[in-house]
Amino acid sequence: MTDRYRIIQKDAICDDIVMPKTVADGFDADEVLEALFMFKDTYPDSSFEIEKYNWFPEGNRIGRNSDLH
Numbered sequence: 047m048t049d050r051y052r053i054i055q056k057d058a059i060c061d062d063i064v065m066p067k068t069v070a071d072g073f074d075a076d077e078v079l080e081a082l083f084m085f086k087d088t089y090p091d092s093s094f095e096i097e098k099y100n101w102f103p104e105g106n107r108i109g110r111n112s113d114l115h
Contacts, residue, residue, distance in 0.1 A: 050101040051078035053085060056093045069094070072101075 052071030058064050070081055078096055085094050 048101050049075075049098055051075065052097050052099060053078065053082055054095045054097050055085075055089075056095060071099075 050071065051073045053069050053073075055067045055069045056064050057067075069085065073081060082094055082096060085092075
């Protein structure tokens, strides 16, 4: 299990409704800061946040096991 980060865009549709949308994910700690600055420079009117999540490279796999076939 490793920690990964995603960038969430939070734009207000109305005065009291905010629509969150994941715009990028799978970053490590250094990459997410660089990507966040690029998003903020490209879209200065939008609001972005960083969210941390756990990533399991071998977990939740569906399909056949390549070691068995």
